[in-house]
Amino acid sequence: DAGVIQSPRHEVTEMGQEVTLRCKPISGHNSLFWYRQTMMRGLELLIYFNNNVPIDDSGMPEDRFSAKMPNASFSTLKIQPSEPRDSAVYFCASSPSGGSYEQYFGPGTRLTVT
Amino acid sequence: GENVEQHPSTLSVQEGDSAVIKCTYSDSASNYFPWYKQELGKRPQLIIDIRSNVGEKKDQRIAVTLNKTAKHFSLHITETQPEDSAVYFCAATSGGGADGLTFGKGTHLIIQP
Numbered sequence: 512d513a514g515v516i517q518s519p520r521h522e523v524t525e526m527g528q529e530v531t532l533r534c535k536p537i538s539g540h541n542s543l544f545w546y547r548q549t550m551m552r553g554l555e556l557l558i559y560f561n562n563n564v565p566i567d568d569s570g571m572p573e574d575r576f577s578a579k580m581p582n583a584s585f586s587t588l589k590i591q592p593s594e595p596r597d598s599a600v601y602f603c604a605s606s607p608s609g610g611s612y613e614q615y616f617g618p619g620t621r622l623t624v625t
Numbered sequence: 626g627e628n629v630e631q632h633p634s635t636l637s638v639q640e641g642d643s644a645v646i647k648c649t650y651s652d653s654a655s656n657y658f659p660w661y662k663q664e665l666g667k668r669p670q671l672i673i674d675i676r677s678n679v680g681e682k683k684d685q686r687i688a689v690t691l692n693k694t695a696k697h698f699s700l701h702i703t704e705t706q707p708e709d710s711a712v713y714f715c716a717a718t719s720g721g722g723a724d725g726l727t728f729g730k731g732t733h734l735i736i737q738p
Contacts, residue, residue, distance in 0.1 A: 542723050554669070554714060556725035567725065569626075602668060606723070612657045612676070614726060616668040 513537075515617035517603050523623045529591040532620045535584055536605030544604040544614060545578055545588050554602075560586065593624045627652040629717050631729025639737050644705055646732045648715035649697040655717040658691060658698050659726070663712045672713075673700070702734075710736045 516535040524530055536543045544559040558568040560580045568578070575594070580586040590597055600621050604614040628651040638644045650658075656677040661669035675682045675689045675698065682689050686705075691698040702709055712733050716726040 544725050546725075553730045554716075554726075554728040556727065559725045561723050566723075570725070612674065613659070613671055616661075616670070618668050 515603055515605050515615055517601075517617040517620050519620060520618060521621045521623075523625065524593055525625055526594055527592045528624075529589065530593045530597075530622060530624075532588040532601050532603075532622070534586045534588070534603030534617060536586070536603070537607075537615060538584070540605035540607045540615075541583075542606040542614075543580060543586050544606070545586070546602045546604065546616075547599045548602060548619075549599045557588070557601075590622075593622075595624045598622055598624050627655060627717055627719070627727040629715060629727050629729040631715050631732060633732060634730065635733045635735070637735040637737055638705055640705055640707060642705055644700075644702045644709070644734055646700045646713055646715070646734070647697060648699070648717075648729050649695075650717040650727075651696070652717070652719055653693075653696065654719040657718050657720075658689070659716050660687075660689060660700050661714045661716065661728075663714065663731075665711075669714060705734075705736050707736050707738065710734060 518533045545557040548554045557570045558578045563580045578588045600619045602619045603617045606614045631648045659674035662672045663669045673687050686703045688701040712731045714731045715729040718724045718726050
């Protein structure tokens with residue numbers, strides 16, 4: 512299994528631009544999570560999906576952030592417009608169902624907004 | 626919502642000694658407590674976890690203990706080695722694998738040769 516796949520691995524953009532981060536969960540996993548990591552705030556849950564349905568987006572910082580999961584093998588996190596304070600590492604993680612609790616993290620996308 | 630406190634923020638131990646990292650949580654409904662290890666520039670990787678129906682779990686040099694009454698859990702690493710140097714995060718959730726994790730702020734473990 513290739514594990515959770517994220518793209519791009521690095522993104523540098525200017526303030527005001529739209530940014531789209533992509534994630535492919537592990538095949539067969541029914542839950543998908545987006546986390547953000549910064550030095551100041553640590554690892555924070557942004558939003559998660561169960562069976563492609565958004566369950567809790569209370570961690571999404573502002574309306575500038577949106578996430579979708581159109582099918583079981585793909586999710587996007589979009590920031591529009593981006594701001595310098597959005598600079599962080601964004602991780603996607605997935606988890607299987609059926610009583611297995613482990614969450615497996617992707618390699619992350621390092622976003623820098625200048 | 627859940628709040629997870631983690632201590633210490635930095636821990637330096639001599640190689641071969643033991644290391645203990647402690648976490649407390651606020652939500653009595655939490656039932657799953659994983660520990661992640663993150664090396665510089667890498668993703669968090671699950672090293673051990675415990676569910677609320679178990680008080681202790683061990684995997685070679687790593688063990689985790691859970692006290693539901695006091696709402697705290699701890700990571701124990703024995704016979705520390707240089708490759709144990711990393712940042713360790715505890716986390717908690719009330720929904721098992723179907724809910725998001727609330728993480729502690731992390732402990733930077735430094736193994737002194």
